[in-house]
Amino acid sequence: GAVVSQHPSRVICKSGTSVKIECRSLDFQATTMFWYRQFPKQSLMLMATSNEGSKATYEQGVEKDKFLINHASLTLSTLTVTSAHPEDSSFYICSVPPQQGGEKLFFGSGTQLSVL
């Protein structure tokens, strides 16, 4: 199956700093990647769809200027949490649909962000 690499796995930062999370598709080229956010004991919340070579599509209520997404190549998408605050502390996960049909999602290992 597809292999998705996400790092870092854990980030602890001070309030006001920016944090970049990388998501790499190792097995195939991905024109689309999904970014999710997950709070403890809750399900995955789709934040945005990353599109290679074009702007990301953000879900309602997600601040574009706060969560910057760049999908510069067919294997790499990045999520930058700008000027992070404690309320941004969460578990962030990327996922990649397979090239052929996209009916199965494969996930990265997740990034636990803690903003002090």
Add this chain to the structure above:
Amino acid sequence: QKEVEQDPGPLSVPEGAIVSLNCTYSNSAFQYFMWYRQYSRKGPELLMYTYSSGNKEDGRFTAQVDKSSKYISLFIRDSQPSDSATYLCAMSTTGNQFYFGTGTSLTVIP
């Protein structure tokens, strides 16, 4: 009404028990159904994938889809402590948009 409903549990069973996890959904257009296992602070891992109705078996795991009832199940036989995790159901119509249950927390007691 949520697109996908899943009992969050927690569910606690003794080792060796048969575990039944379930999700119901409202959108009859869903045709792709998935079960994921998620350990604490890790990304979800795809366990089972089913297209349309029917059963699928993989080792100790069996996935069932009943589209007429809008109901899917995951059975775990001979449960092991290593099965302790959160299990998420997910479904999709076209593969471009996915809907997730809230996850069921399972603990298998040795």
